[in-house]
Amino acid sequence: MDHDFKADIDAIEAIAAVPTILAVVSQVTGLGFSAVARVTGDRWVCLAVNDQVGLGLGAGGELKVETTICHEVHQAREAVVIDHVAQDACYADHHTPAMYGFQSYISMPIFLADGSFFGTLCALDPEPAKLKNSGVIGMFRLFADLIGVHLDAARRVATAEANLLDAKAAAELQEQFMAVLGHDLRNPLAAIAAGTRLLARMPLDEKAKSLIAMMETSTIRMSSLIEDVIDLARSRLGGGMSFAPSMEPLEPLLKQVVDEMRATHPQRRIEAEFAITKPVFADRQRIARLLSNLLGNAISYSAAETPVFVRAQTYGSFSLSVINRGPAIPAATLDKLFMPYVRGQDTGNQQGLGLGLFIVSQIASAHGGTIDVTSTDDETRFTFQMPLLIDAPSAS
Missing domain, CATH: 3.30.565.10 (Histidine kinase-like ATPase, C-terminal domain)
Structure with a gap:
């Protein structure tokens, strides 16, 4: 695919949890379209999508940014949540819902660790939906934060690999990589695990329950991968593996x-x-x-x-x-x-x-x-x- 946002598309595709996140968003909210979008001052590019309403957008698909509400999210750096466009004082006469034919909408900004705006996690549907509640908004914020953390960690790792010039640089970058995994990934992973447990207690259909179970399995797998890499880094840095033996039953x-x-x-x-x-x-x-x-x-x-x-x-x-x-x-x-x-x-x-x-x-x-x-x-x-x-x- 020849696209000037290909690196961003590839970065999102490399996050294994994104398809599950989009599926869970649609299942929990009932919104038929959900996507991760790259949003700049003059571009709106779809990076990943779960389209059940037939908008026809795929990875790399683009909308005129000024026709999207994500454009306003980019400018204000704040989420937009609409339960029912026709009854919303701010958006009832807005050109975007009329152009794309939706009545419910939510867009959550995705930020990188340095505070820069990357894009949005957004969803919409032709029918109204109850979105203005702490559960839905909190879930979107949690997922947006997780995506941002993954993107930032991947960029740091890519930078580290590009700068491995000698043994001293390698040791320093390995320490930075350990910090990324130990803090920037483990804490959000704990948050997503907690959020998944909360979602599991909500009234969901069987398909949604299956997706939640898939997410729980993914968090366990991700945690194991993080621990493997941390142990590798410790071994390479000479710190050795932590070891706490006991006589407790094995x-x-x-x-x-x-x-x-x-x-x-x-x-x-x-x-x-x-x-x-x-x-x-x-x-x-x-x-x-x-x-x-x-x-x-x-x-x-x-x-x-x-x-x-x-x-x-x-x-x-x-x-x-x-x-x-x-x-x-x-x-x-x-x-x-x-x-x-x-x-x-x-x-x-x-x-x-x-x-x-x-x-x-x-x-x-x-x-x-x-x-x-x-x-x-x-x-x-x-x-x-x-x-x-x-x-x-x-x-x-």
């Missing part, structure tokens, strides 16, 4: 991981056997993360109709294995499997950054353990082993 948390993965992938069969009869001195959250990453990897690189197996036991040492059916991992890939950003052969369904197995190896090392893999045409098996007792720091 099995309940491992079962929780399996249950969560079953809920996230209801179409997959995951079988688990636990024989943890002795105490394990380990960081429970890190071991849970290790299992989650191994399970995610197994699901991504195996056929949907095949089961995935989890085995954990304490016979002589603590051993945790994840087994899946599927093609053997090529020898060339095995040699670098635990390096960052490495993926196996493309199966068309894997997601993430290629950091999962690297994080697994770091967790294994932090526990004084090992992570091994064997792969044949019958099965692929990842096995983590560690001593049952790691010397705890002595009390002083």
